[in-house]
Structures are given as structure tokens and as C-alpha cells.
Amino acid sequence: MTPWRKTTIERFGVVKWNFVGSGEKQLSLEIGDLVYIQEVCNGKDGVFPVSVVHLKEVYIEKRENEEVVTVAEMPLVKEVTTTLREWGTIWKQLFVTNKRALVKQVERLMWELMEWRSQLLSGTLPSDEFKELKQKVTSKIDYGNKYV
Missing domain, CATH: 2.30.30.40 (SH3 Domains)
Incomplete structure (x- = not known):
């Protein structure tokens, strides 16, 4: 060893x-x-x-x-990470209670956020696309929090 x-x-x-x-x-x-x-x-x-x-x-x-x-991450990435953890807990509860339609909808929201988080972390987006993505992410989090 x-x-x-x-x-x-x-x-x-x-x-x-x-x-x-x-x-x-x-x-x-x-x-x-x-x-x-x-x-x-x-x-x-x-x-x-x-x-x-x-x-x-x-x-x-x-x-x-x-x-x-x-x-050391940008605040929006931290927010997305925290949101994904919270939604993940909710997703598990929905799965255990056999609410399949809601499970699929929450899963879809989470996949979108994970994809966008990856794009934010990549650091390769031009500034206009970055601003647009930030807006989409915050809107999706707001929508998801109301929905979930």
C-alpha cells in the first residue's frame, strides 16, 4: 500500500x-x-x-x-445549487407518494436548471447570452418555487 x-x-x-x-x-x-x-x-x-x-x-x-x-462561485450558481437541493427533496417526497405527473414536471424543471447551471459555470457565454440566461434562470426558479 x-x-x-x-x-x-x-x-x-x-x-x-x-x-x-x-x-x-x-x-x-x-x-x-x-x-x-x-x-x-x-x-x-x-x-x-x-x-x-x-x-x-x-x-x-x-x-x-x-x-x-x-x-467561490457566483451567487446565481449558488442559488441554483440550493434550489436544486430543495427541489430534489420535494421530488423524492412526490416520488414516494406516487404522484407521477408532478414527479415528471419537477424532474423537467430540475433538468433545465442543471443544464443552465452548467452553462453558467462554463464561462464561455458571450455577455448578452449570459444576461439572457441569468434572466431565464431567475424566472424558472420563481416559477418552480410557486409551482413546487
Whole structure:
């Protein structure tokens, strides 16, 4: 087994999909969890595989004896992410209660928001398309919040 080595820079990441630790020395993670990576071990061995984490740039604010970590993303992307998490919870409740028509409608809204979020994060849109997309995203969130 390869030895653990300290990372040379501070590395924070967001979990991309659920991971259930199968061993005594593995950590279970859920989508959206924020992790602080202090040591690495060959990318495979360790408390969780590196493939389940997307590294993010963060701001660290020190408050007395605590550190507050905030992901460095534009506010609209954060809003979309929060909305998707909220709607995801609602979607699960609708699914469990077997409300198929509503499940499909909420699912469609979520897929649109996920696609637009990807476009916002890409950083490749011209400014006029970016402004238009921001307007579409905020309108869709407002519509979805009234609907859901």
C-alpha cells in the first residue's frame, strides 16, 4: 500500500455523488458534502475515492476559533445549487407518494436548471447570452418555487 502524503496546497472539494464506505477505514459521503483533503494516497486507497470529489476554489474566513469555508462561485450558481437541493427533496417526497405527473414536471424543471447551471459555470457565454440566461434562470426558479 502506498503511504499517505500531505497535500502541498489546501484542497477543498464538493462530493459529486453518494459514496458508501464499505470498509472500517472508509468515509461515507453524500452529494453536496464539502470535504477538506489533507492527505492523499494513490487516488484509490483511503477514506473515499478521489473520483467522487470535484475540487473547488474556496474562501476561508477565520472567526475566533473557527474557520468558515465558502465555495467561490457566483451567487446565481449558488442559488441554483440550493434550489436544486430543495427541489430534489420535494421530488423524492412526490416520488414516494406516487404522484407521477408532478414527479415528471419537477424532474423537467430540475433538468433545465442543471443544464443552465452548467452553462453558467462554463464561462464561455458571450455577455448578452449570459444576461439572457441569468434572466431565464431567475424566472424558472420563481416559477418552480410557486409551482413546487
